[in-house]
Amino acid sequence: MMEKVLLLALVLFIVAIALSLYRLVIGPSQPDRAIALDTVGVNLLSAIAIVSVLLSTKAFLDAILILGILSFIGTISFSKYIERGVLIERKRND
Amino acid sequence: MNLIVAIFLPILAALFVPLLFKKVKQLHTGWFVLLIPLSLFFFYASFIQRVANGDIFSSTFHWVQSLQLSFISYIDGLSLLFSLLITGIGSLVVLYSIFYLDKSKEQLHNFYVYLLLFMSAMLGVVQSDNVITLYLFWELTSISSFLLIAYWFNRDASRFGALKSMMITVFGGLLMLGGFVLLSMMGDTYSIRELIAQAPQLAQHDYFTWALVLILFGAFTKSAQGPFYIWLPDAMEAPTPVSAYLHSATMVKAGIYLVARFTPIFAVSELWIWLVTGTGLFTLAWCSFFALKQTDLKGILAFSTVSQLGLIMALLGAGAMSYHVDGAVETVFKYAAFAAIFHLINHATFKGSLFMIVGIIDHETGTRDIQKLGGLMSLMPISFTVAMIGSLSMAGVPLFNGFLSKEMFLTAMLSIKEFGLFSFDTFGVLFPILAWVASVFTFAYSLYFVTHTFFGKYKPEQLPKKAHEAPIAMLVSPIVLAVLVVTIFFIPNVVATYFIKPAVLAIQPFLYSDVSQIDIHISAWHGFNKELWMTLGIFAVGTLLIVTLKKWQHVYDRVPAGFNKMYDAVMQFSDVGMNRLARLYMTGSNQTYLLYMLASFVVLVLGTLFTQGGFVFDASNVAPIRVYDIVLVAVLVCGTIIALVTKSRLTSIIGLGVVGYSVAMFFVLFNAPDLALTQLVIETISVALFLLCFYHLPKNSRTEKRMRFKLSRFAVSFGVGATVTIVAIAAQSQKMMTSISEYYKETVYSLAGGGNIVNVILVDYRGFDTLFEIAVLAIAGLGIFAMIKLRLGEGKEKKQIENK
DSSP: HHHHHHHHHHHHHHHHHHHHHHHHHHOOOOOHHHHHHHHHHHHHHHHHHHHHHHTSSSSTHHHHHHHHHHHHHHHHHHHHHHHHHHHOOOOOOO | OOOHHHHHHHHHHHTHHHHHHOHHHHHHHHHHHHHHHHHHHHHHHHTHHHTTOOOOEEEEEEEGGGGGGGEEESHHHHHHHHHHHHHHHHHHHHHHHHHHTTTSSSSSHHHHHHHHHHHEEEEEEHOBHHHHHHHHHHHHHHHHHHHHHTTSSTTTHHHHHHHHHHHHHHHHHHHHHHHHHHHHHHTTOOOOHHHHHHHHHHHSSTTHHHHHHHHHHHHHHHTTTTGGGGGGHGGGGGGGHHHHHIIISSTTTHHHHHHHHHHHHHOOOOHHHHHHHHHHHHHHHHHHHHHOOOOOOOHHHHHHHHHHHHHHHHHHHHHHHTTOTTTTHHHHHHHHHHHHHHHHHHHHHHHHHHHHHHHHHHHHHHHBBTTOOOTTTTTSSHHHHHHHHHHHHTTTOTTHHHHHHHHHHHHHHHHHHOOOOOOOHHHHHHHHHHHHHHHHHHHHHHHHHHHHHHHHHHHHHGGSOOOOOOOHHHHHHHHHHHHHHHHHHOOOHHHIIIIIIHHHHHSSTTTTTGGOOOOOOOOOOSOOHHHHHHHHHHHHHHHHHHTTHHHHHHHHHHOOHHHHHHHHHHOOOHHHHHHHHHHHHHOOHHHHHHHHHHHHHHHHHHHHHHHTTTTOOOOOOOOOHHHHHHHHHHHHHHHHHHHHHHHHHHHHHHHHHHHHHHHHHHHHHHHHHHHHHHHHHHHHHHOOOOOOOHHTSOGGGGHHHOOOOHHHHHHHHHHHHHHHHHHHHHHHHHHOOTTTHHHHHHHTTTTTTOOOOOIIIIIITTHHHHHHHHHHHHHHHHHHHHHOOHHHHHHHHHEEEEEE
C-alpha cells in the first residue's frame, strides 16, 4: 500500500517536471524559464527523496542537499544574469 | 694490411681532405688523394699471382653479431679484377682530375670527399660476401654518385640528372634489397658463398623466381640496362673525370658484377637466361642505334657505354646457358662468360680513355658539341691518336683489344642457336642478327665520334677558345689506357691467365674445380669462318652508314624518345596525381575526418563481430525492467531528440542538461549515490560553461538554423549507435567469468577500514588512477588559465597591420 502511494507521488512529480519543462521550452520571457528551472530542481529533489524512501536508503540524502544548493545557485545566477547581463562583475570599486 | 681496412681506407682518408684543402693552399689537393688509390692498387696487385693460382682470401669484421651482420671482404678472381679496375682507373682518374679541375676555382674538398666515398663504396660492393653489407655499399655508391653528378649544383641540368639517377638506381636498389632478403630467408644465411654452395636447393624454393627478378631489377637499374638506361645520358652533366670513372668504368659495372656473382645461383633458371640475354641484347641494339643521334660527345659515349654494358650482360646470359648443356656445346657457353669478363676489361680501358679525351677537348676548345668541332687532328695530335685507338677498339678493329672481345661475342651469339632448351632454337636466330646490327651501329658511331671531331674543317669562329694541345700531364692517364688497349691485343692470353680465368671460376664454380681446367685460348686469327665474314660485313655496312649519315639522319627525328618521356610522365603523374589524391580526401574539414573515423569504426567492429561469430544474444541474466526505468529512458530520449532537432542553440544546451540530469537520476535508481552527486554538480557546471560559450558567440553567426539533414551523416550516426548497442548486447550476453567485486565487498572494512566501497576503491585499492585524474584536472585548469591569459599573437597582428 505504502509503496503504491509512493509510486503515485513519484509519477505526479514526474508529471510536474514535464509540465515545468514545457514552460521551460515555451516560456516567452527569460524570467519564465528561470522560474521553470527552479521548479524542476525542487521537484527533482522531492522525487529523489521519494526514491530513497522506496529504496529504503539514506545514501541519497547528500544528493538531495546538493541539488537544493545547485538549484538555489542556478536560480540566483540566472536572476542576476537577467538583471545585470553579467554573472561575475570585474570592477567592484568604481 | 687487413682487407676490411683496405675497403674503408678511402673513407678514412676522406676525413682529412677538407683539412688539407683548407690548410695546404699551394699544392692541388688531388696529389694527396692520388696516394690512396695508388697504394690500394699495388696492395691488390700483390694478390694477382696467388689468386691466379686459385687461392681465395677473406677477412671478417663483425658488425652486429647477434643479427649475423658482418663486413666480410672476400677476394676471389672476380672481386680482385673489379678491385684492380676500381683502384687502377681510380688512380688514373684522380691524376687526370688534378689537371682538369682548377684548384682555385673549384670546390675540390667536396669533389675528392665524394670521390673517395665512392671508391670505398665500390670496393665494398665488389668484395662484400654479406648481402646486407653489399646492399649498404650499393646504396653508398648511389648516394656518392648523386653527389658527384650534381657537383656543379648551380646548374639545373646537373640537379635534374642527379635526381633522375638517384630515383632510378635507388628504386632498383630497394627492389634488390627485397631480393637479398628473400634469398637469405631461402638459404638461412647472408653469406653469398654459403648461398652459392646451396644453389641447387634454392632453385626448388617458392621464392626463387621472386628473388631472381628483384635482384635483376637492382642489376639492371645500376648498369643502365633495358628501359632503365635513361639516367646515364643525363648523368653526363657531371665533371668529366666523374663520367670517366663512375659512368664508364666502375659504377655502371656494379650491375654486371652482381649478375656475374649471382650467376651460380640463378643460372639454372630459364627466366634468368632470357632476361639477362634478352635485356642485354635489346639495350645493345637500342642504344647503339641512338648513339648516332647524339651531337654531344659525352652523349655519344654515354649511349655507347650503355650498349657495351648490354653486350657484356648478353654474354653473361649466354654464359649461364652452360649450366644446362654438356659436351661440345658446353664449352661454347663457357666461352661466353670468358668473353664477358674480357670485354669488361677492354671496355674499362678504352671507354675511360675516350671520356678523358672528351674532357680534354672540352677543356681546350670550350665545347663538346660535335657540330662545332672538326679538324682538330693537326692541332691536337696526341689526343687524336688516343681517341683513334679508343674508338677503333670500341668499333672492334684488329690491332686493338675490342676486336678480340667482339669476335668472341659474335661466336657466342652464333652459338645461341644451338642451345636447344627454352625455345631458343626458334627465337635464337634473332640473337646473332640483333648482335650484328648492333655491331654495325657501334662501328658507325665509333667512327662518327672520331671523324667529326678530328677530321674535316677547323671552325675557329664557332669555338669559345682557341684550340690547342692539352698539357702533357693531362694526357698521361688517357695515354696509359690507350697503351693498355694495344697491349692487351698482343698479350691477351697473359691477361686471361691472370685475370679472366680466376674470374670465370668465380662465375661458373660448378663447372670447374680448378683454374687450370679452363682451357680457353684467345687468338686473333680464327681462319676463314662465319665470324670473320660477319666482321667484314660490319666494317662495310658501318662505313656505308657513316658516309651516308647526312642522308638518313632525319630518321631520328621521327623516332620518339619513348623511355625518357615515360620517366617524365611517371614523375609528373606521381607529383600531380598524389597531390590531387591528397586534396581529394584531405578536405581540411573535421566533419569529413570524423565521418571517415566513425565509418571505419562501424565497418571494422561490425565486420569483426560478424565474421568471427562474436554476436550472441542471451536474455537469461537480465534484470527485470521497472516502471520508472521506462519513464526515465523516455525523458532521456526526449532530451536527446530536443538537442538534435531544435532550431535554437539555447534549447540544444537545455536538452543536453536534461540528458545530464536524467543520467544523474539513473545513478540514483541504480544505487550509485556518489556518482549521482558528482554527476549533478558536473552537469550544472558544464551547462553553465555551455551557456557562457553561447553568450560569447559573435552576433552575426547567431542566426538560428536547424541542423541540415544529410543522408551520409545520418547513416554513419545510425551505424555507430547500432554498433555500440550490438557490441553491448553481445558483451552482456557472454560473460566469461565472475566479477572480482566480491573481494572488495568482503574486505572493504576488514582490510581498508572504510564503509563507502566506491571511495575506498578510489583512494585505496586503486588510488593510482585517482592520482593521475587529479593531474588531468590540474593540467586542464592550468591550460585554461594559460589560454585566457597568454595573448602572444595579438601584438604581432597589430604590428603587421601597422607595417602595411
